[in-house]
Amino acid sequence: MTAAEKHQVSRTAANPPAGSRLNGRAGIRDVAAAAGVSITTVSDALNGKGRLPDATRSHVRAVAERLGYRPSAAARTLRTGKSGLIGLTVTTYGEEPFTFTEFAYFAEMARAATSAALARGYALVILPATSRHSAFDIWSNVALDGTVVIDPSDHDPVVTELVRSGIPVVSDGRPAGSLPVTAWVDNDHEAAVRGLLDHLAESGARRIGLLTGTSTDTYTRLSTSAYLDWCERVGQDPVVEAYPAHDPCAGAVAADRLLARPDRPDAVYGLFDPNGTDLLAAARRYGMRVPDDLLLVCCSESTVYASTEPPITTLSLKPGRIGNTVIQLLIDAIEGTGSGRPVEQVMPTDLIVRTSSQRRPVRTTVSAPRPLPPE
Amino acid sequence: MTAAEKHQVSRTAANPPAGSRLNGRAGIRDVAAAAGVSITTVSDALNGKGRLPDATRSHVRAVAERLGYRPSAAARTLRTGKSGLIGLTVTTYGEEPFTFTEFAYFAEMARAATSAALARGYALVILPATSRHSAFDIWSNVALDGTVVIDPSDHDPVVTELVRSGIPVVSDGRPAGSLPVTAWVDNDHEAAVRGLLDHLAESGARRIGLLTGTSTDTYTRLSTSAYLDWCERVGQDPVVEAYPAHDPCAGAVAADRLLARPDRPDAVYGLFDPNGTDLLAAARRYGMRVPDDLLLVCCSESTVYASTEPPITTLSLKPGRIGNTVIQLLIDAIEGTGSGRPVEQVMPTDLIVRTSSQRRPVRTTVSAPRPLPPE
DNA sequence: ATGAAAGCGCTAACAT
DNA sequence: ATGTTAGCGCTTTCAT
Numbered sequence: 001m002t003a004a005e006k007h008q009v010s011r012t013a014a015n016p017p018a019g020s021r022l023n024g025r026a027g028i029r030d031v032a033a034a035a036g037v038s039i040t041t042v043s044d045a046l047n048g049k050g051r052l053p054d055a056t057r058s059h060v061r062a063v064a065e066r067l068g069y070r071p072s073a074a075a076r077t078l079r080t081g082k083s084g085l086i087g088l089t090v091t092t093y094g095e096e097p098f099t100f101t102e103f104a105y106f107a108e109m110a111r112a113a114t115s116a117a118l119a120r121g122y123a124l125v126i127l128p129a130t131s132r133h134s135a136f137d138i139w140s141n142v143a144l145d146g147t148v149v150i151d152p153s154d155h156d157p158v159v160t161e162l163v164r165s166g167i168p169v170v171s172d173g174r175p176a177g178s179l180p181v182t183a184w185v186d187n188d189h190e191a192a193v194r195g196l197l198d199h200l201a202e203s204g205a206r207r208i209g210l211l212t213g214t215s216t217d218t219y220t221r222l223s224t225s226a227y228l229d230w231c232e233r234v235g236q237d238p239v240v241e242a243y244p245a246h247d248p249c250a251g252a253v254a255a256d257r258l259l260a261r262p263d264r265p266d267a268v269y270g271l272f273d274p275n276g277t278d279l280l281a282a283a284r285r286y287g288m289r290v291p292d293d294l295l296l297v298c299c300s301e302s303t304v305y306a307s308t309e310p311p312i313t314t315l316s317l318k319p320g321r322i323g324n325t326v327i328q329l330l331i332d333a334i335e336g337t338g339s340g341r342p343v344e345q346v347m348p349t350d351l352i353v354r355t356s357s358q359r360r361p362v363r364t365t366v367s368a369p370r371p372l373p374p375e
Numbered sequence: 376m377t378a379a380e381k382h383q384v385s386r387t388a389a390n391p392p393a394g395s396r397l398n399g400r401a402g403i404r405d406v407a408a409a410a411g412v413s414i415t416t417v418s419d420a421l422n423g424k425g426r427l428p429d430a431t432r433s434h435v436r437a438v439a440e441r442l443g444y445r446p447s448a449a450a451r452t453l454r455t456g457k458s459g460l461i462g463l464t465v466t467t468y469g470e471e472p473f474t475f476t477e478f479a480y481f482a483e484m485a486r487a488a489t490s491a492a493l494a495r496g497y498a499l500v501i502l503p504a505t506s507r508h509s510a511f512d513i514w515s516n517v518a519l520d521g522t523v524v525i526d527p528s529d530h531d532p533v534v535t536e537l538v539r540s541g542i543p544v545v546s547d548g549r550p551a552g553s554l555p556v557t558a559w560v561d562n563d564h565e566a567a568v569r570g571l572l573d574h575l576a577e578s579g580a581r582r583i584g585l586l587t588g589t590s591t592d593t594y595t596r597l598s599t600s601a602y603l604d605w606c607e608r609v610g611q612d613p614v615v616e617a618y619p620a621h622d623p624c625a626g627a628v629a630a631d632r633l634l635a636r637p638d639r640p641d642a643v644y645g646l647f648d649p650n651g652t653d654l655l656a657a658a659r660r661y662g663m664r665v666p667d668d669l670l671l672v673c674c675s676e677s678t679v680y681a682s683t684e685p686p687i688t689t690l691s692l693k694p695g696r697i698g699n700t701v702i703q704l705l706i707d708a709i710e711g712t713g714s715g716r717p718v719e720q721v722m723p724t725d726l727i728v729r730t731s732s733q734r735r736p737v738r739t740t741v742s743a744p745r746p747l748p749p750e
Numbered sequence: 751a752t753g754a755a756a757g758c759g760c761t762a763a764c765a766t
Numbered sequence: 767a768t769g770t771t772a773g774c775g776c777t778t779t780c781a782t
Contacts, residue, residue, distance in 0.1 A: 025540055025541075027759060027760090028759065028760065029759085037768075037769085038768065038769045038770080039759090039760080039761095039769090039770095040761080040762085040768070040769060040770080041767090041768060041769080043760070043761060043762090044761095044768090047761085049761090049762090051767075052767070052768080053767075056767085056768090068539070068540075070515045070540060071515060071759080071760075072453070072518070072758085072759050072760065073458075073515065073516050073517050073518040074449060074452040074453040074456075074458065074518045074758080074759080074760090075453050075758070075759035075760040075761085075774090076516075076759080076760060076761075077449040077452070077453075077518075077760095077774095078447070078449040078450050078452075078453050078758085078759080078760075078774045078775070078776085079759080079760050079761050079762085079773085079774050080760085080761070080762095080774085081449075081774080083449065083517075084513070084516045084517065085500070085517065090489070103482065106482075107478065107482040110501075114465070114501045118503055118513060121512070121513065121516070123500050123501060123502055123513055123516075123517055124500065124501045125460070125498050125499065125500050125501075126485075126489045126498060126499045126500075126501065127493075127498055128493055137496070138459070138493060138496065138498055140445045140446060140448065141448050141451075141459045141496070141498075142448050142458075142459065142460065142498055143447070143448040143449045143452075164443070165400055165443075165445060166400070248678075252682075274678070274679075277679055277681075277682040277683070278682070280682065280684075281682045284684070302679065303623075303649070304649075304652055304677065304679045304683075306652075307627075307652040307653070307655065307656045308652070308679075308683065308684075309655075309659070309683075309684045402775060402776090403775065403776065404775085412752075412753085413752065413753045413754075414753085414754095414775090414776080414777095415752070415753060415754080415777085415778080416751090416752060416753075418776070418777060418778085419752090419777095422777085424777090424778095425751085425752090426751070427751070427752085428751075431751085431752090446775080446776075447774085447775050447776065449774080449775080449776090450758090450774070450775035450776035450777085451775080451776055451777075452758095452776095453757095453758050453759070453760085453774085453775085453776075454757085454758055454775080454776050454777045454778080455758085455776085455777070455778095456758080751782100752781100752782085753780100753781085753782080754779105754780090754781080754782095755778100755779095755780090755781100756777105756778085756779085756780100757776100757777095757778095758775105758776090758777090758778105759774105760773105760774090761772105761773095761774090762771100762772095762773100763770105763771090763772085764769105764770085764771085764772100765768105765769080765770070765771095766767100766768085766769075766770090
């Protein structure tokens with residue numbers, strides 16, 4: 001018996017009368033047999049392809065339904081080369097995905113990305129950014145149509161590898177070095193910092209301090225240099241404290257250090273999410289009132305700053321908008337429909353002005369704080 | 376030419392001399408040809424199977440490396456029936472995945488689950504829980520080895536369908552109704568509520584109010600009934616306000632209602648994450664001091680409650696521990712190694728006692744609040 | 751110790 | 767309008 005003949009036999013409907021595949025689950029051939037058509041017709045009917053009469057289509061669909069037929073995603077992926085899966089990298093510190101400070105940002109960004117991907121028929125797979133080793137295995141164990149990288153590190157081997165094998169990569173955060181991403185989306189961090197420093201100065205700040213990080217990622221670098229440039233422009237001596245932002249405890253200590261300096265600032269911008277509460281607590285310890293003695297702004301996506309005492313002005317990077325844009329760009333690249341959109345997209349930020357950064361009576365339109373009870 | 380002959384030809388190394396596959400990427404046959412061995416040997420060498428001499432193994436590996444060979448995940452999945460992918464469902468409200476109130480819990484749970492899965496060689500795919508329709512498509516478009524369901528709703532068709540087709544499902548939260556999950560993990564919500572009500576009573580609470588939700592999920596139901604039981608036991612009239620927890624604004628309003636009642640409570644437990652700040656703000660509006668006039672506890676995973684003014688006592692459900700356990704249970708089921716572990720696991724909660732729930736001087740070992748500055 | 755061949759379940763090109 | 771057939775790239779018996 002030749003291979004072809006054997007083939008023939010195993011594909012004939014003469015086998016066990018449908019419904020009894022070794023697997024237990026019905027396959028496309030069971031449906032074909034039960035519906036009295038060929039497997040092509042089944043495939044076409046189920047996928048809306050071909051030009052079948054509606055009668056055939058609905059009949060096949062009914063039979064498939066009755067048999068509880070579920071197409072094999074693996075087979076389809078192998079055949080079409082498309083998996084409908086998009087990788088989402090998360091930076092890992094040690095064993096843990098996500099950093100402490102990125103948490104709220106990441107969660108919101110991922111939420112939006114998930115939603116946007118689902119709306120276009122894709123699902124996200126959470127994957128670790130390159131770690132020491134072994135992470136590579138998991139990357140080659142999943143068939144991806146594309147990948148989103150959050151805060152790509154300089155020469156990330158995974159990104160390079162993916163791009164080299166023709167898989168589109170879109171990053172959240174402009175790529176450092178010469179990393180060859182397909183497209184990227186980022187905030188205009190420098191403009192954001194300039195804007196908020198101007199806002200603080202307008203509110204009467206004479207010496208603005210900066211609570212920043214010791215790491216060299218783009219966000220930290222751009223924000224810090226924008227601060228230094230601003231200081232130089234207005235002729236203020238920089239007052240900077242830096243700390244390892246991935247350490248959940250270091251922030252409070254650094255906030256304390258900043259307010260303990262001889263050149264104590266009368267306003268502070270904190271680059272990371274928890275800095276607002278850290279600084280508020282530090283101010284209390286030093287008997288400083290916010291906003292009377294100290295103006296405060298921090299970069300955060302957390303809604304808690306709307307109801308702290310006092311409410312704290314925050315810079316929002318709008319991670320939801322970024323997540324959505326990243327996904328649109330990526331899917332456009334995957335499907336080859338993206339010629340229209342620019343591949344480098346700079347997104348605006350939102351300064352949500354609250355009590356902590358204003359010495360004069362509130363008259364902003366954004367997030368007006370609730371009136372305080374009489375003291 | 377018979378099918379078998381053609382087969383033969385296309386598989387011989389006589390074709391384009393390796394490296395020039397249509398695809399662009401090297402396949403297993405390119406590696407075999409370049410290494411001068413059969414594809415079987417390549418497969419075995421790369422996967423550590425078979426009994427090959429170390430020389431062959433390392434030679435094949437070197438060649439594969441040189442060619443930049445990446446095995447096709449789709450082909451492997453089709454062949455082995457294992458994808459290494461685990462679904463993670465998120466409840467969707469309207470278009471958006473996650474609810475507002477579940478946010479921090481979910482983020483932490485997902486983080487732990489991701490980490491645990493990765494450590495065992497699996498990756499998580501974020502998938503929507505059953506929505507009206509269309510969600511089904513995405514489910515059958517991805518090959519899953521198993522699925523984690525967070526807060527399964529009563530008779531969820533996706534869960535039923537998955538279990539029916541032999542895919543293990545482990546839920547976070549005990550399944551309502553007769554949902555046939557493989558295993559589940561949940562907190563002992565009733566014990567948690569009893570414990571925290573006792574704690575409030577010990578701190579001097581005479582009338583404890585409850586801020587709860589209007590939805591009928593297990594968490595809300597169990598927590599509320601535990602509260603009612605406790606009230607009955609100690610002879611207190613229940614003071615309850617319920618609101619639609621998925622509405623980000625409704626919480627503040629409900630907190631206000633609770634404190635505006637004629638039978639105003641002198642202590643409140645809020646079931647949802649934002650309730651702490653909501654209640655704190657409401658207390659301020661009514662001129663109530665915390666903890667002097669009002670004792671406060673809320674269920675939250677957020678660290679901000681450590682540095683609010685005053686710090687707020689929280690009940691943590693330990694989502695990280697749950698996420699990890701859920702994944703272990705699921706992978707055990709997938710790999711058939713789970714006979715040891717119980718399939719229903721109740722996990723303890725942590726009451727993190729802070730200033731807001733204590734009238735007497737702090738003398739707890741947990742999370743001692745920082746000393747306040749002299750007024 | 752190594753290789754040949756079968757085939758996972760599907761889709762698409764090509765008949766009819 | 768529907769059916770036949772050839773693979774997608776791998777793993778896995780089974781022969782040698």
